Amino acid sequence: MDHLPIFMALHGKTALVVGDTPAADQRAGLLARTGASVRRIPSQAVVAADFVQVALAFVASGNRDLDRLVAGWARAAKVPVNVVDRPDLCDFIMPAIVDRDGVVAAISTGGASPTLARLLRERVEAALPARIGDLAKFAARFRTAAKGVGNRLRFWERTLDGPIGEMVLAGRGAEAEIAMRASLARGDDGQGVVHIVGAGPGDPELLTLRALRLLQRADVILHDDLVAPAILDYARRDAELVAVGKRKGRHSHKQDEINALIVEHARAGKRVVRLKGGDPFVFGRGGEELEHVRAAGIEAFVVPGITAALGCAAATGIPLTHRDLAQSVTFVTAHGRDGEPDIDWRAAARPGHTTVVYMGLSQAPRVRDRLLAAGTPLSLPVAIVDRGTRPDQRVSIGTVGSLAALAAQLAGGGPALIIIGEVAALGSAGLPAVLAEAS
Numbered sequence: 001m002d003h004l005p006i007f008m009a010l011h012g013k014t015a016l017v018v019g020d021t022p023a024a025d026q027r028a029g030l031l032a033r034t035g036a037s038v039r040r041i042p043s044q045a046v047v048a049a050d051f052v053q054v055a056l057a058f059v060a061s062g063n064r065d066l067d068r069l070v071a072g073w074a075r076a077a078k079v080p081v082n083v084v085d086r087p088d089l090c091d092f093i094m095p096a097i098v099d100r101d102g103v104v105a106a107i108s109t110g111g112a113s114p115t116l117a118r119l120l121r122e123r124v125e126a127a128l129p130a131r132i133g134d135l136a137k138f139a140a141r142f143r144t145a146a147k148g149v150g151n152r153l154r155f156w157e158r159t160l161d162g163p164i165g166e167m168v169l170a171g172r173g174a175e176a177e178i179a180m181r182a183s184l185a186r187g188d189d190g191q192g193v194v195h196i197v198g199a200g201p202g203d204p205e206l207l208t209l210r211a212l213r214l215l216q217r218a219d220v221i222l223h224d225d226l227v228a229p230a231i232l233d234y235a236r237r238d239a240e241l242v243a244v245g246k247r248k249g250r251h252s253h254k255q256d257e258i259n260a261l262i263v264e265h266a267r268a269g270k271r272v273v274r275l276k277g278g279d280p281f282v283f284g285r286g287g288e289e290l291e292h293v294r295a296a297g298i299e300a301f302v303v304p305g306i307t308a309a310l311g312c313a314a315a316t317g318i319p320l321t322h323r324d325l326a327q328s329v330t331f332v333t334a335h336g337r338d339g340e341p342d343i344d345w346r347a348a349a350r351p352g353h354t355t356v357v358y359m360g361l362s363q364a365p366r367v368r369d370r371l372l373a374a375g376t377p378l379s380l381p382v383a384i385v386d387r388g389t390r391p392d393q394r395v396s397i398g399t400v401g402s403l404a405a406l407a408a409q410l411a412g413g414g415p416a417l418i419i420i421g422e423v424a425a426l427g428s429a430g431l432p433a434v435l436a437e438a439s
Contacts, residue, residue: 002110003093010055011035016079018046018070019060023084027058030097046070051077056092060084087111096121101133126209135160135168138176145184159183161217162271163193163299170301179299192219192266194293196286198279198305201315202228203389206306214303215239219270222261226277226415228390255285259292266298277415279307283333283358307331308417309356312388316395318419318427325422326354334360334367345374354421361386361416364407371400371420381425382406386413397427 015036017028020043031038041050043061050073051057057074059067059081071089074081083089095106096117105128107120129135139160149155159165164183167176195214200206207215215221215234223232225245232241244253244261253261258274265272280286280302293300309331313320320329332343334357348355349371360367361384372378378401386394394413396406400420410416419427 003108005095005106005108007104007106008056013037013055014039014053016041016050016054016057017060018050018057019043019062019084021060021062021084023062024058024060027060027082027084027094031058033099046073048073048076051079054079056080056082058082058084059089098124098128100128100130101137103128103132103136127213129169129210129213131169131171134173135165138168138173138180142180142184149184149187158269163191166193166195166299166301191298192268192270192272194262194266194272194274194298194300195303196274196276196280196289196293196300197303198284198286198307199223199227199231199275199277200306201278201308201311201389202231202387203311203315204228204230204234206311206389207231207234208303208305210303211305214271214273215275217271218273220265221273221275222258222265223275224277227275228277231275255288259289262289262293263296263298266293267296276305277308278311279305282307282309282331308358308388308415309419312385312417313419315389315393316383316385316427318383319423320354320356320419322423322426325352325426327352329354329356331356331358333358334363340366343370345370345376348420349374349376349380352422354419354423357418357420359415360418361407361410361414364418365404367418368400368403371403376400376420380420381422383419383424383427384410384416385419386410386416388415388417395427397424 010031011034013036015031016039017024017031018041028038028040036055043063043066054077057079059070061067061070067083067086067089071081071083080091082092082094087093093108093111095108098105098121105124107117107124109117139156146152146155159180164176164179167179197211197214199211212234216236218236218239220240220242221235222242222244225243235241242261244258262272262274274289276284276286278284281304286302290300290302309320321327330348330353332348332355333341335341347353357367378399380400381397382400382403383395383397384406394410396409398406
């Protein structure tokens with residue numbers, strides 16, 4: 001380690017910035033955020049006496065000879081100095097900084113590669129929740145009150161990384177304060193927390209940042225068959241993975257059993273992620289599970305995911321709305337709780353409209369018949385997207401008249417959805433020839 005990473009208190013102290021360059025402006029702005037008294041001196045006006053009673057100095061004159069001279073004045077006055085882009089003249093170097101309202105992370109490569117430091121900063125920024133600063137302030141308010149807790153380390157771990165911490169991160173500070181006071185009054189460690197998380201359509205890169213963070217922290221992950229295996233690879237290595245998938249004709253767990261498992265693990269004090277393909281509130285039964293968990297008195301949170309319609313549309317180049325072709329879009333499911341769902345097929349068949357049918361591959365002949373009975377022309381374009389956004393994605397594009405034949409080409413696949421409307425024809429232009437199969 002060539003440099004000692006420290007955080008210097010500058011509030012009320014004088015910091016000197018020499019130069020009129022953009023780099024000097026940036027350093028001055030950064031210093032102002034620390035509460036320092038910032039003194040700006042133009043390059044042509046700086047003298048050795050300017051370094052008297054200064055806590056530290058930045059030099060960004062853009063003139064190499066002047067930089068060396070001014071750095072010498074700073075050292076003579078025993079003032080730590082940083083000269084922009086001149087590591088040989090620096091007493092300290094500037095890291096790449098992530099500042100989340102008081103929670104600060106600094107990344108340095110020792111001056112070897114500022115670009116690498118910036119790239120690492122971007123990764124840290126992506127990993128930190130937006131309200132992590134609020135969580136730090138919340139903890140500070142209760143430090144004294146928590147001193148009487150038996151196992152303080154465990155208490156704080158479960159508070160900050162449990163339901164109370166999640167309330168703060170979700171912007172529910174008032175609720176978090178009530179829950180914190182109740183937890184302190186009980187003197188217990190509390191129970192677990194449940195997150196109902198959307199895994200997106202399949203491509204791991206389409207996970208939300210929050211979904212990724214929760215996967216890497218979960219103790220137990222109850223996942224559907226529709227969740228791509230590549231997404232489960234992002235789970236914490238020692239997390240318990242429980243497959244509770246439901247696919248047509250094959251149910252490993254009934255919904256009541258899944259609800260009971262979620263509650264059982266949460267009551268055991270675990271961080272539970274209920275991982276669902278797409279978005280949990282779009283044909284994912286997330287609403288039913290949320291009601292059950294909250295009725296059991298357990299804190300639950302919902303993390304949205306990119307639903308299959310949006311992911312598959314983007315992956316195939318099919319816009320769900322288009323100013324010339326479709327001014328509205330409807331999502332429907334081909335499977336209801338007790339058989340065929342009640343769908344307004346006349347609305348689905350109207351011009352200037354896109355209909356997306358979830359879980360429709362095996363029901364394609366019935367979907368075709370319902371559309372034709374509602375007056376849909378045989379020539380209306382359709383597309384079936386199988387395993388959308390995944391490396392093995394397959395697409396068939398044709399018409400309502402050929403819908404059953406298109407589905408037969410993709411038999412045995414899934415998950416798949418059907419896109420019905422004029423926009424479906426636009427997908428063929430951007431698809432590899434081996435994927436676009438029109439009848």
